[in-house]
Amino acid sequence: MLNVDIPSLGPCQFASPLHQIGSTEVPFKTDQDRILYSNTVRGLEEPESALSFEEAGPREQIFFDPARTTVGIVTCGGLCPGLNDIIRGIVYQCYRQYGITKVYGFRYGYEGLVQRYGHTPLMLRPESVAQIHNFGGTILGSSRGQQPIGEMVDTLEDMGVDILFVIGGDGTLRGASEIAKEIKNRGLRKAVVGIPKTIDNDIMYLDKSFGFETAFAEAVNAVKCAYTEACGAVNGVGLLKLMGRDSGFIACYAALAGSNVDFVLIPEVSFTMEGTAGLLEALRYRLAKRGSAVIVVAEGAGQELCQAADGTDASGNKRYGDIGLFLKDQINAFFKARRMEVNLKYIDPSYIVRSVPANPQDNVYCSRLAQSAVHAAMAGKTSMLVGRWHNAFVHLPLDMVTHGRRKVDSKGELWHAVLESTGQPAIMV
Structure with a gap:
């Protein structure tokens, strides 16, 4: 106990x-x-x-x-x-x-x-x-x-x-x-x-x-910008990377409050890029159906997919690969190979989110x-x-x-609410 x-x-x-x-x-x-x-x-x-x-x-x-x-x-x-x-x-x-x-x-x-x-x-x-x-x-x-x-x-x-x-x-x-x-x-x-x-x-x-309420409120503004950019072009994709090394709470809350998000990717839930159940095919289906899409990804999501960075930071935390840039390159390459037009706008507001009053x-x-x-x-x-x-x-x-971190429960109410809001597949592996 x-x-x-x-x-x-x-x-x-x-x-x-x-x-x-x-x-x-x-x-x-x-x-x-x-x-x-x-x-x-x-x-x-x-x-x-x-x-x-x-x-x-x-x-x-x-x-x-x-x-x-x-x-x-x-x-x-x-x-x-x-x-x-x-x-x-x-x-x-x-x-x-x-x-x-x-x-x-x-x-x-x-x-x-x-x-x-x-x-x-x-x-x-x-x-x-x-x-x-x-x-x-x-x-x-x-x-x-x-x-x-x-x-x-x-x-x-x-x-x-x-x-x-x-x-x-x-x-x-x-x-x-x-x-x-x-x-x-x-x-x-x-x-x-x-x-x-x-x-x-x-x-x-x-x-x-403390600070979480403000951070996700600022993140919601970034979601709105990503949505506007996505809707303003043929097959527009707004890709937004938010903070969240090991826990995806900001990504989840920003997506729920913004309510215009199609995919939320967090560290607690694995996903794959390729295959019929992967993110890329799900994105292609969403674009065909709606003409635009918004993706919100937490910085610690999908680390098994992108190239890891070397070493640790000054706090002793392992340096993570940049999942945002990885997704940007993968999405562009996927649609280019299929000769399908896509207009992707990548937004990374990390320091803006954490530096405001x-x-x-x-x-x-x-x-x-x-x-x-x-x-x-x-x-x-x-x-x-x-x-x-x-x-x-x-x-x-x-x-x-100090022994462990609070995480989004992949079987809990918050993640279920995100799935209902986005309509994304519950499993993308």
Whole structure:
């Protein structure tokens, strides 16, 4: 059974300064407030049915003395809508609710925690972050790749940082877990709290990750462009490649929202190019029937078909072959060999999708994640992350969510909805 216990730095001996906000009493939570793992009757028959997660929220007693607390924030990995919203939310919550006045922003990811790189931390205040949510990216900058754990913890010691908020994806969260372990090995009383970030929406045990709503909304605009291009030419094909290394959630949601997509290709569902059941023949049939077609492909789809790239990236991820360009060449060659006119337009909006400011729905989600993260850290909880599960904000152990990825279930409702929307063959092998 999964271990859902959240480590704590010790007894909470300080009264929270949040006892009353205006005339409204604060809805304090205790560690006995739990959110069930399963929310279905069928799920009660499964071994995990007894599992529950700590509910996030303010605690009546806190571990850190706000007047003596120093906070650090670091953003790592690729860009994602909402990073600035998270930074702003943490700073506001620290200053305005808890009275913490020392909040540092470490620049360029984990590099900023290694002093020999020379990245001077930023002092963050409410006035300096007031408008950053209107811009994409992160004011702190970001980077990929591992850094020496010992040197990063040395920096936290030297600067007297009590709480480190780590914002990033699975690789970043694994790094946060190692930082927390080194802190524990040194006998230090410092909290490490993660806020999961990935537009791929592939973090385990979360309803969704921040930035996903914005990313797929931008992807829908790209679907509309692909559809317009396809309809504007004889046998027009709009080929759109979207992000999704191992999980095809953006491709699925963009196709459903765009509603003008004929084929969706994702990493979780295999397909072939050739043969009577392959993609090319299905595309030829669709063009003969409708005169145009739109194909949405996730970047990690069909990797067994295209030539793999060499090596790994700075985060240790295997480099994938370019499935978009592979499909473009294969489709053009297929129709040329049959002397059939085809007008293919290839669109790859990857960096546009991830670099835009968060939309209002993600604005709200990021604000609440930031608030929950600060509440957890001030209560002395560590080696954990905050997220939403069954529409409630919860605490999850870092080690629990970094072993595996959330994926589209090829037999589930989402993929079935995609098949109904596109009308594509359920099997293309």
